[in-house]
Amino acid sequence: MAQTEIHPSAVVEPGAELGAGVQIGPFCHVGPEARLGDGVELKSHVVVTGRTEIGAETLVFPFSCIGEIPQDLKFRGEKTRLVIGARNRIREHVTMNTGTEGGGGVTRVGDDGLFMAGCHVAHDVQIGNRVIIVNNAALAGHCVIEDDVILGGLSGVHQFVRIGQGAIIGAVTMVTNDVIPHGLVQAPRGELDGLNLVGLKRRGVGREDITALRAAFQMLAQGDGTFQDRARRLGEETQSAYVRQIVEFVTGASDRSFLTPGPGQG
Structure with missing residues (x-):
């Protein structure tokens, strides 16, 4: 010993x-x-x-x-x-x-x-x-920071914010709202700019799940209804455990709003 x-x-x-x-x-x-x-x-x-x-x-x-x-x-x-x-x-x-x-x-x-x-x-x-x-x-x-998150240098996360599993936050970014699992956030005031595809591939996530996540992100960005409504519809349609993870994150309890995809994303 x-x-x-x-x-x-x-x-x-x-x-x-x-x-x-x-x-x-x-x-x-x-x-x-x-x-x-x-x-x-x-x-x-x-x-x-x-x-x-x-x-x-x-x-x-x-x-x-x-x-x-x-x-x-x-x-x-x-x-x-x-x-x-x-x-x-x-x-x-x-x-x-x-x-x-x-x-x-x-x-x-x-x-x-x-x-x-x-x-x-x-x-x-x-x-x-x-x-x-x-x-x-x-x-x-x-704050709640789930597994496999990367938070870039000189960034800040507001109190009570949740950052979902596998998300990545770019450097010099202020995050004031919840970030979906596997999200990519950047810009000074924290914009949801896509998925952390590099991180997904490094962790060995299969092509089928990555394709499902891309389709889910597009629906969250451009679908009808509120962000939560789109997430619930995803939950009814998807067979991907990774997409269900996002659905459960969005529909779960939170003290903050969500960072949502901007116009033209997806």
């Missing part, structure tokens, strides 16, 4: 739980309620505080601050948590906050994510697996 190593200049407060093979580098600070899974490595100058759990083999780079209190004026010191999954890479100057009582009490990050330098994960955010958040992008409170 790998040996846990703590640099002499690091501070690990009594009560912190460290798994097997944890590596804590110079000038790190681990708080008394933190839990680090097996093989977690904190490079140097990392702060892990609050009721924070970091999953096995996650690597945290210098000057990240993980588990501090929410940037929310309604927060009154209630005991909330941050739960981070396994095998994440958290680069320099990343900040991730704990949840709030009003938002469910837990900020949650899945497995196998890449959080590039300077990005921010706010209170009560729920992030899936294999998510990539590029340099200096920010997620506001209560």
